[in-house]
Amino acid sequence: MKIESLDLFYLSMPVIADAPDGSQDALVVRAEAGGYIGWGECEASPLTSIAAFVCPASHSACRPVGDSVLGKTISEPQDIARIAAALELNSMDLLQTAHTWSGIEIALWDLLGKKLKEPVYRLLGYPQAYPKRPYASMLFGDTPQETFGRCRKAHDAGFRAVKCGWGPFGRGSVKQDADQIMAAREAIGPQATLLIDAGQIWGEDVEAAASRLPALEEAKVAWLEEPFHGSAYAAYAGLAARSNAVRLAGGEASHNEFMARHLMDYGRVGFVQIDCGRIGGIGPAKRVADRASRMGITYVNHTYTSHLALCASIQPYAGLRDHSICEYPVSPQAVAWDMTATHLLPDSNGEIRVPEAPGLGIDISIEGMRNYLVDAEIKVNRQTIYRTPSLT
Amino acid sequence: MKIESLDLFYLSMPVIADAPDGSQDALVVRAEAGGYIGWGECEASPLTSIAAFVCPASHSACRPVGDSVLGKTISEPQDIARIAAALELNSMDLLQTAHTWSGIEIALWDLLGKKLKEPVYRLLGYPQAYPKRPYASMLFGDTPQETFGRCRKAHDAGFRAVKCGWGPFGRGSVKQDADQIMAAREAIGPQATLLIDAGQIWGEDVEAAASRLPALEEAKVAWLEEPFHGSAYAAYAGLAARSNAVRLAGGEASHNEFMARHLMDYGRVGFVQIDCGRIGGIGPAKRVADRASRMGITYVNHTYTSHLALCASIQPYAGLRDHSICEYPVSPQAVAWDMTATHLLPDSNGEIRVPEAPGLGIDISIEGMRNYLVDAEIKVNRQTIYRTPSLT
Numbered sequence: 001m002k003i004e005s006l007d008l009f010y011l012s013m014p015v016i017a018d019a020p021d022g023s024q025d026a027l028v029v030r031a032e033a034g035g036y037i038g039w040g041e042c043e044a045s046p047l048t049s050i051a052a053f054v055c056p057a058s059h060s061a062c063r064p065v066g067d068s069v070l071g072k073t074i075s076e077p078q079d080i081a082r083i084a085a086a087l088e089l090n091s092m093d094l095l096q097t098a099h100t101w102s103g104i105e106i107a108l109w110d111l112l113g114k115k116l117k118e119p120v121y122r123l124l125g126y127p128q129a130y131p132k133r134p135y136a137s138m139l140f141g142d143t144p145q146e147t148f149g150r151c152r153k154a155h156d157a158g159f160r161a162v163k164c165g166w167g168p169f170g171r172g173s174v175k176q177d178a179d180q181i182m183a184a185r186e187a188i189g190p191q192a193t194l195l196i197d198a199g200q201i202w203g204e205d206v207e208a209a210a211s212r213l214p215a216l217e218e219a220k221v222a223w224l225e226e227p228f229h230g231s232a233y234a235a236y237a238g239l240a241a242r243s244n245a246v247r248l249a250g251g252e253a254s255h256n257e258f259m260a261r262h263l264m265d266y267g268r269v270g271f272v273q274i275d276c277g278r279i280g281g282i283g284p285a286k287r288v289a290d291r292a293s294r295m296g297i298t299y300v301n302h303t304y305t306s307h308l309a310l311c312a313s314i315q316p317y318a319g320l321r322d323h324s325i326c327e328y329p330v331s332p333q334a335v336a337w338d339m340t341a342t343h344l345l346p347d348s349n350g351e352i353r354v355p356e357a358p359g360l361g362i363d364i365s366i367e368g369m370r371n372y373l374v375d376a377e378i379k380v381n382r383q384t385i386y387r388t389p390s391l392t
Numbered sequence: 393m394k395i396e397s398l399d400l401f402y403l404s405m406p407v408i409a410d411a412p413d414g415s416q417d418a419l420v421v422r423a424e425a426g427g428y429i430g431w432g433e434c435e436a437s438p439l440t441s442i443a444a445f446v447c448p449a450s451h452s453a454c455r456p457v458g459d460s461v462l463g464k465t466i467s468e469p470q471d472i473a474r475i476a477a478a479l480e481l482n483s484m485d486l487l488q489t490a491h492t493w494s495g496i497e498i499a500l501w502d503l504l505g506k507k508l509k510e511p512v513y514r515l516l517g518y519p520q521a522y523p524k525r526p527y528a529s530m531l532f533g534d535t536p537q538e539t540f541g542r543c544r545k546a547h548d549a550g551f552r553a554v555k556c557g558w559g560p561f562g563r564g565s566v567k568q569d570a571d572q573i574m575a576a577r578e579a580i581g582p583q584a585t586l587l588i589d590a591g592q593i594w595g596e597d598v599e600a601a602a603s604r605l606p607a608l609e610e611a612k613v614a615w616l617e618e619p620f621h622g623s624a625y626a627a628y629a630g631l632a633a634r635s636n637a638v639r640l641a642g643g644e645a646s647h648n649e650f651m652a653r654h655l656m657d658y659g660r661v662g663f664v665q666i667d668c669g670r671i672g673g674i675g676p677a678k679r680v681a682d683r684a685s686r687m688g689i690t691y692v693n694h695t696y697t698s699h700l701a702l703c704a705s706i707q708p709y710a711g712l713r714d715h716s717i718c719e720y721p722v723s724p725q726a727v728a729w730d731m732t733a734t735h736l737l738p739d740s741n742g743e744i745r746v747p748e749a750p751g752l753g754i755d756i757s758i759e760g761m762r763n764y765l766v767d768a769e770i771k772v773n774r775q776t777i778y779r780t781p782s783l784t
Contacts, residue, residue: 012448020452022485045450045486047772051443052488056404058437060412092592093414094437095647095670096444096488200484231650234657255487258623265626266658278487379769380439 001034001115003072006104007389008053010046011335011372020139020166020199022304023332026339028369030389031107033074038111039364041309042103043277044096047376049103052096054378054386062093065100075115077123080108081283098255098280105281106312106360113359120312120360124286126319131351134328135161135195137304140169144183151187154330158350161325162188165197165225170208178215185219193325195249197225204228206238213239216246223249223271231259236267249273252302257284264297273327275302276313285316289323299323306336307343311362314344314354326352338368366391393426393507395464398496399781400445402438403727403764412531412558412591414696415721415728420761422781423499425466430503431756433701434495435669436488439768441495444488446770446778454485457492467507469515472500473675490647490672497673498704498752505751512704512752516678518711523743526720527553527587529696532561536575543579546722550742553717554580557589557617562600570607577611585717587641589617596620598630605631608638615641615663623651628659641665644694649676656689665719667694668705677708681715691715698728699735703754706736706746718744730760758783 012025027046031038042049057063068087073079084105091097113120121129136154141147147164154162164184169177185194196216202208209227216224224246228235230253240248247270254260255278263269272292274285292299299320301313310329317323328346329336337343341363344352355361370391378386404417419438423430434441449455460479465471476497483489505512513521528546533539539556546554556576561569577586588608594600601619608616616638620627622645632640639662646652647670655661664684666677684691691712693705702721709715720738721728729735733755736744747753762783770778 016449016451018449018452022451022454025448025450043485045444045447045454045488047447047770048440048443048486048488051440051770052437055437055439056417057408057410058417059408059414060410062414062437089592092645093435094440095491096437096440099487200481229650231648231654233650233654253484256623258621258625262623262625262654262658266654375771375773377769377771378439378443379767381767 001073001075003031003033003070003074005032006066006070008050009369009391010050010374010376010388011339011369012374013333013335013372021333023306023329023336026305026335027103028339029103029107031104031111033111034115036111036114038107038109038114038359039308040103040106040110040312041277041306042099043275043305043309044099044102048096049100050376050386051378052094052100056380058093061089063090065091065097065104069104074108074112077112080105080112084280084283099278102277102279102281105283106276109282110359117358119354119356119358120282120315121318121354124282124315129318129354130321130324131353132314132326133161133324133350134326134346134352135159135163135193136330137163137327138330140164140167140180142168144179147180148183148187151184155188155192158346160350161193161195163195163197166199170198170201174211177212181215181219181221194219194221195223195225196221198227200226200229202227204232204235206235209239210242213243213246217244221246223247225249225273233262233266236263236269240268247271249300254279256280257287260288261291264292264295269297271298271300273300273302274316276316277309282312282315289317289320293320293323298325300325301327303327304329305332307340308360308362308364310344311354311360315360318354328352335372338371339365341365341368393465393467395423395425395462395466397424398458398462400442401761401783402442402766402768402780403731403761404766405725405727405764413725415724418698418727418731419495420731421495421499423496423503425503426507428503428506430499430501430506430751431700432495432498432502432704433669433698434491435667435697435701436491436494440488441492442768442778443770444486444492448772450485453481455482457483457489457496461496466500466504469504472497472504476672476675491670494669494671494673497675498668501674502751509750511746511748511750512674512707513710513746516674516707521710521746522713522716523745524706524718525553525716525742526718526738526744527551527555527585528722529555529719530722532556532559532572534560536571539572540575540579543576547580547584550738552742553585553587555587555589558591562590562593566603569604573607573611573613586611586613587615587617588613590619592618592621594619596624596627598627601631602634605635605638609636613638615639617641617665625654625658628655628661632660639663641692646671648672649679652680653683656684656687661689663690663692665692665694666708668708669701674704674707681709681712685712685715690717692717693719695719696721697724699732700752700754700756702736703746703752710746720744727764730763731757733757733760
């Protein structure tokens, strides 16, 4: 069958707050082929990604993303990889490509799973999917007391793993950071998993990060996430060499498989965090999971948005039993929640599972999406090259 | 003074050919502050880069590029670095950012040089600028005979260095590639510098690339450019270890300083090629040049477009006497030639020099630009957020 249409829908909350909350807008992709429909989501700037989809070509290695996908044949997983390889050459010089393609690639897996009547994880070669333990991801409070309150709330809600990040962390003294970390540990008790996200605060400064290691070790923190710029591999390796119990985590910004590999090979992270909505979709994420597994590195999804994105991001490691932790969007904005009719809810063990249904197994809510649909239009030389498609 | 306005102009040839010729369109930036005007150019998809400049924010780390620049203070070089650092945090999750910012950053250097009455290279700390030896960059012909003809033409035009690339190279047998390389060498004589560009043809396949080394060495090729995917550092290092005389070159796609550093540190290239229109402008390129110089690696500009881009791309290594080779756009499309009133023409020694004039020292041709101006418009919820500015 041929890919007959690709529609990009820009959704947004009415007002975007100046906060590090990536669930405030969304770019959703609908793919159609052979009577089947697949859905995917980009973790990206919607308007910029739409422009990359429709822009006029600049030259033979800077073509719009749509050119390499529309009208192409898709009947098995290898077809998705083949389209991705062609796109990589055709749009080599278009930087936004990977973000735009990610949502399309996910939609194609969803569509193919529906056609072949298999969950995506099985198309990836996994005989079965294992449950994942969601962690509650939250910002540090302005004070240790505030952090304690937030973590206690997550603990009381049943979360057995909690991540605190950003906010004042790394901006004050070593003592202030230690107090924040201890407050989080006290709130969730000695058994729960505690994760800390430094939000790249130390740039490339290994000493600044290393000065926090004693508190992190005392609080039995499982990972320290993004202490440095995402590409500062030497800094990662330097800190990893000085850390005993605390392993490093990173990789969310990877917009190709190489970046994730480099963070493992050169940066020596213990956890590699992949967002399928950025890295080019489910295919490259699966290859990262394979490699992580061989190297003794734990694969984790990165998801801060919808349950469509969540379900897509779990597929690449759904079949890896020992890679059990999972990022879970605890309090997404309404747009991210409402756009799907079904959700991945924790069971009585506090664990989540990908659906045993064809494709991604998540039902889209057309009604839910319509409430947040942004009307966008792009014209070049008076010709409309993009207009928000109708949502029916 | 404050940055009062930033205007982005999308220029294009009337028809874009399906050829690897990056001079067919352009995104030109005009910056105004304190009565001064600076010009820069992005080496990027124009429409996508414009969208990244004006798009609505998605969250606090995915803001439009314009937000971090407009209205900011600029009075010395450090101000440009400060704006770049803020932008890196504010637009961390907007992938196209570096391509959009590159042209703006260049315009700010041009503006600042005019204000401070210094050529940009002097603002970068170089006491003087040295001449550069331009190489003629061309595609391989379909046959060795055709390649011979093209190279002979460049030789007769006075070029003492020639680069052949893409076309059939790497797509046929080892013998066919050897014949192509030898034809180029014969055409330019034993003294001229010969460079070969493989255009990433071997992906990560070190053996395929290594099988071409004997012919490359016999023809005394100075560099083999982009044998692999730009991020395949391990493949680069693997080939470098097996090569005696031929050094590797790469780096043109670097969209941040880290990528160029990694290619030097992990990929062991002998030449690092930087496009100021992609890496984030002149500032990060200068830091790469400093590092290359310390490591015994030769810095080279990457430029396939206008003389505005050419002049910007030479500034970061203008003061490095031993780094003398320079990419020179030999037969750019009319849009790339006509947009400037002045050009960097080879002197009687066949060498070029950056102008000893304030800023970049290149005069823009408003008339020339106007002939290629694309009328573009972007609306979000019926509000026009971008419309091609008037060019006066």
